[in-house]
Amino acid sequence: MCGRNKWPSELSNRLILELVVLSLGGVTVFQALMLDGMKKTSPAIASAMLNLAPGFIFVVAGCLRFERVDLKCRYTRAKIVGTLLCLGGAITMSILQSPATPPGRRSPDLAAWVVGCLCLLGAVLVLSGTIILQAATLIRFPAPFTLCAMTSLIGALLTGMFQVFTTGRLGPGTPQISTGIILSLVFVGSLVSSVSIMYQTWVLEKKGPVLVSLFSPTQTVGSAIFSALFLGRVVQPASILGMVFLFSGLYAVLWAKKKEGHVLPPADRVVADDIEKPLLLPR
Template sequence: MLRRQGRGGKFLEEVLIVGGLLLVQCVLSGYVVFTDHLLALGADPLAVVVVAGAAYAAFCFPFAVALERKRWPSTVSGTLVAQYLLIALGGTTAFQALMLLGIKKTTPAIASAMPNLSPGLIFIVAACFRLERFDRACKYTQAKMAGTVVCLAGALAMGFLHSPTSTSSSLQAAAGGGDYYYDWILGCCCLVAAVTVFALVTVLQAATLAAFPAPLTMCCATSATGAALTAVLRLVLEGRFLGMGSPRIDATLVAGIVVLGGAAVGACMAFQAWCLGRKGPLFVSVFGPVQTVCTAILSAALLRQVLSLGRYISMLCCA
């Protein structure tokens, strides 16, 4: 009887994790499309990172206090502080800034396709640190390797088979010859760099949660620290601290950043962090292709970005 109850509880947890991760990718795809609209209106990518990170930390803080306060250590070690700083610098400042710049230079569909490179990178890094099992004779390892290759093919196809007709209107207006292709290459390079940072941060998060299992606390602390670091970086690079970078960004759009970037994305990131501790970094990352498909569909429906035949093929590869 107890065994049946244990199996039933484990099955429900598996269903919750899989269903939740699918929903997370759908929510994140909506945020990517919304962010592309903000950037098209002239929003400063660093300002978006600061506002979203601060809202994200404010959303997670009361839940972290209520649910994880008993897990907080009496003394904080230097190793934990260093891990949190690296996660904040990489996951909030570097990753989001590079990702937003990549979205601005390319399209939301391409930006959501590039993270499909992360399972391969995460698998390699996690295997090196023995967070994932690697045995070439094991069928599960072979399946992971095959899935990584297919996702890699889909992500590359989204970039190479992307036709000029599928570009957003803002890019079409700016396309004056070589500048358009230069921006496209620069955007893709930023996205690849962002994915590399994301893979490293994901593995570091999994290692941190193994030693200190408090995902909400980690999300809150790293988001607040990352927002502060990004604000300082913006002050150094641009000489300003306040403002969204464009008079076209009104209070309604800022509220959208707070709600989507703070509450919705905050809940998604906290859930993903919990899944990292339960299932490992590779399992969480393999749901990324769902975001690619959802973003491509939303971009076509809301932003009127035409899906070419190449992108249909690459979407199937990603899925």
């Protein structure tokens, strides 16, 4: 996963550009949009919006002909319906799972809520493009752990440069951030996020983006539950319906893809069955 023998013999200009784009999109831009959107909405909404990624990945893969699309095939229609259910569930949660207003406090600013949802949508678009580019990069750089370490380091440097450019200084951003908070962020980033990202990249190389996206709706449920327990958020009944749409749509797509692989000719089966192969295969 990180052995030197898996490194490319030389870093071409194309590979360097891909590493920079992955770092800029997957670390700096994605985190900035996601955190700003979460601040203006809620963790449950941020988690729900991430479930749009499988739908966008399916659309992009179909446009680039990495995904089999035949409107005459019932499995293609099932994938389209499943994608729409997934999108509808995420949108339902985004609209209806608004934070409850405690007594004595004014209602959330609608404009800020809309801006937050737009930021989250932009983050999902960036994430979808990053996942597809990451799958392509892993073909030339089949070392997931090393790739994650390099993109994280480059992303940290780019994020620091972005802060200096926008604020004129490099610091925690506010004096209210204590040493304990910084240590907590380091702990979360090093032991939680980094491990999660590395193993997701490893699964991405072995099984492809579809299997990675299979488990993404579970974080929506977990985020909503923990938000209710620790942040006092109210889980609306309509949000539960949105969760059902999310799970139903995503699993409908996966069911259709698995069935689709059994009806394809052997020559096309390698391309279609990306549950067992990466999305972008070397041609």
